[in-house]
Amino acid sequence: MNLKALHQISYGLYVVCSKKGGRINGQTCNTVIQVSSEPLIISVCINKGNLTHEFIEDSGVFTASILSQDTPLSFIGRFGFKSGREVDKFDGVNYKLDQTQAPLVLDHTLAYLEAKVINAVDVGTHTIFIGELVGAEIIQEGEPMTYAYYHQVKRGTTPKTAPSYHKD
Numbered sequence: 796m797n798l799k800a801l802h803q804i805s806y807g808l809y810v811v812c813s814k815k816g817g818r819i820n821g822q823t824c825n826t827v828i829q830v831s832s833e834p835l836i837i838s839v840c841i842n843k844g845n846l847t848h849e850f851i852e853d854s855g856v857f858t859a860s861i862l863s864q865d866t867p868l869s870f871i872g873r874f875g876f877k878s879g880r881e882v883d884k885f886d887g888v889n890y891k892l893d894q895t896q897a898p899l900v901l902d903h904t905l906a907y908l909e910a911k912v913i914n915a916v917d918v919g920t921h922t923i924f925i926g927e928l929v930g931a932e933i934i935q936e937g938e939p940m941t942y943a944y945y946h947q948v949k950r951g952t953t954p955k956t957a958p959s960y961h962k963d
Contacts, residue, residue, distance in 0.1 A: 806942035810860045810874050811839050812890075812898040813850035819898045821884055822847045823875030825942045827859045827908070835928035837910050840921045846879040851924050855912045856895035864938040866903035871945070874900075894930035906933045 812821035826840035839857055841848040851857045862871070873884055889901040899907045910926025 808862045808866070808871065808940040808942055808945050809839075810862065810900045810904075811841065811847060812858045812860070812900065813847055813854055813856060814895075814897045815850040815853040818850070819885060820846045820850050820879035821874050821898060821900060822879075823871050824859070827861075830925060836913070836925060837908055837928055838923050838925045840918070840923045842921050844920075848922060850897075851912065852915075852922075854895075854897065856897045857910055857912065857924060857926060858895060858897045858899050859908045859910075860900040860904040861906045861908075862940040863903050863905050863935070864940045864944055866940055870903055901934060904934045905937050905939055906931065 806825040807827065809824050809827045810821050811824040811827065812819065814820075822841075822845055824839060824841070826838075828838055830836040830838050837859070839851075839859060841851060847857075873888075877884060885898065890898040891901060893899055893909060895909045895911065897909070899909065901907075907930075908928060909930035910928050912924050912926045914925040916923040916925070
């Protein structure tokens with residue numbers, strides 16, 4: 796089986812966030828999708844070992860900030876290759892709290908979505924969190940970052956906790 800066929804699936808690049816008590820966390824993610832239009836449902840797939848997973852399970856909410864194509868690798872890496880257990884990913888980052896009180900990253904963001912979890916599906920190493928949309932706003936115009944652009948133009952890498960990670 797040629798797993799490189801999976802590289803042909805198109806993805807975006809997002810910062811998915813949640814909260815637990817008074818703490819906040821977020822991570823880079825490529826698996827946010829709209830599931831239905833009535834009601835407005837989105838989903839996200841998160842590794843069970845990630846702190847964001849714990850926070851979504853606890854609070855029942857998540858947000859997704861849609862990154863622009865010009866987002867620097869250092870910003871993507873801050874949320875994608877560091878653990879919120881060890882660093883404050885939000886230090887120096889512009890964000891706000893809105894409907895869900897989970898952080899909405901504003902830096903390098905074209906738009907954001909907020910959802911309340913209505914279901915969760917166990918898929919092995921990951922959980923698909925399915926959420927009803929409770930908020931959405933456009934922050935600025937621009938081109939969204941695709942996962943292909945991140946890899947081909949920015950030369951980004953895939954963390955081992957990503958659903959799309961494969962040993963080559």
